Amino acid sequence: MKPSAEPRTPTPVKIIIAGGFGVGKTTAVSSISEITPLRTEAAITTASEDADRTAHTPDKTTTTVALDFGCITIDDDIKLYLFGTPGQDRFGFMWRDLVLGALGALVIVDTRRIDECYPAVDYFEKAGLPFVVAVNLFDGRLSHAVADIRWALAIGDHIPLISFDARVKLSVRDALLTVLRTTLARATAPLA
Amino acid sequence: MRDRDVSLLRPYLLTSGRTEPIDRNLELETQVVTSDLGAASHAVLSFERRDIVALCTKPTSVAEIAAILGLHVGVARVLVADLAALGYVAAHRPNADLAGDPAMIERIIRRLEAIS
Numbered sequence: 001m002k003p004s005a006e007p008r009t010p011t012p013v014k015i016i017i018a019g020g021f022g023v024g025k026t027t028a029v030s031s032i033s034e035i036t037p038l039r040t041e042a043a044i045t046t047a048s049e050d051a052d053r054t055a056h057t058p059d060k061t062t063t064t065v066a067l068d069f070g071c072i073t074i075d076d077d078i079k080l081y082l083f084g085t086p087g088q089d090r091f092g093f094m095w096r097d098l099v100l101g102a103l104g105a106l107v108i109v110d111t112r113r114i115d116e117c118y119p120a121v122d123y124f125e126k127a128g129l130p131f132v133v134a135v136n137l138f139d140g141r142l143s144h145a146v147a148d149i150r151w152a153l154a155i156g157d158h159i160p161l162i163s164f165d166a167r168v169k170l171s172v173r174d175a176l177l178t179v180l181r182t183t184l185a186r187a188t189a190p191l192a
Numbered sequence: 193m194r195d196r197d198v199s200l201l202r203p204y205l206l207t208s209g210r211t212e213p214i215d216r217n218l219e220l221e222t223q224v225v226t227s228d229l230g231a232a233s234h235a236v237l238s239f240e241r242r243d244i245v246a247l248c249t250k251p252t253s254v255a256e257i258a259a260i261l262g263l264h265v266g267v268a269r270v271l272v273a274d275l276a277a278l279g280y281v282a283a284h285r286p287n288a289d290l291a292g293d294p295a296m297i298e299r300i301i302r303r304l305e306a307i308s
Binding site: 079181187 | 219220221222223225253255256259260263264268282286287288290291292293294296297298299300301303304305307308
């Protein structure tokens with residue numbers, strides 16, 4: 001890119017993509033990001049929690065967590081960042097940072113491990129961040145009825161529940177559009 | 193185990209023992225741009241600081257800086273905050289009010305809809 005005399009600095013906006021390991025966060029970011037998704041690491045220093053039921057993490061008190069992100073240039077003035085973050089409770093320390101100024105969140109659910117997204121759903125609800133729950137269709141079909149998933153997640157009817165395919169760019173775009181429309185509805189709603 | 197060569201000691205050295213950035217709330221999407229002073233001071237900066245000044249000749253987010261230079265996010269924040277305090281880079285932080293601005297959200301929706 002040819003540098004101009006006065007390069008314009010875009011205003012960054014962001015959408016959070018949360019979900020358990022292997023649920024399709026990175027895939028979703030890759031499908032739509034105009035840059036190869038980047039990965040960086042944030043240090044976690046915590047006493048090991050008994051909440052870690054999977055027990056795959058080594059028993060050390062300092063570890064790192066991958067933060068995947070990508071971006072979409074909206075126009076000369078706006079750049080949309082997508083931050084993928086693990087959905088489990090022990091990564092909650094990252095959410096405070098991420099949620100500030102975020103437009104909204106997409107919580108990706110794997111119906112085989114539905115409980116992994118509870119903490120993210122709880123957190124975004126309490127933080128008042130508009131969010132959408134999206135079931136990633138790994139094999140192109142829904143293994144549970146949407147009503148059952150809604151029941152299992154204990155989310156109200158006002159929270160959109162959609163299915164999408166993280167591998168398909170337009171499907172990811174539509175999921176992000178659902179998030180943005182939810183955000184817009186919130187922004188234009190009269191105060192209750 | 194992770195195959196990245198980011199040790200636990202190195203970040204401390206890089207940031208002279210501080211683990212909190214000057215502004216601990218520097219958002220990951222903050223756009224960092226090298227100033228004229230920064231560009232002119234390239235030779236006097238060392239290591240990661242020089243890398244950041246070289247990288248940010250076009251606007252680059254804190255997250256990208258961390259990923260591209262292989263730094264912990266916390267370290268990238270400290271270094272950027274340092275450089276900004278010295279005037280070597282400008283940090284354009286996101287405007288949190290925009291998240292609730294219907295016109296802005298509609299604009300993003302229209303642009304996303306145009307993606308094919």
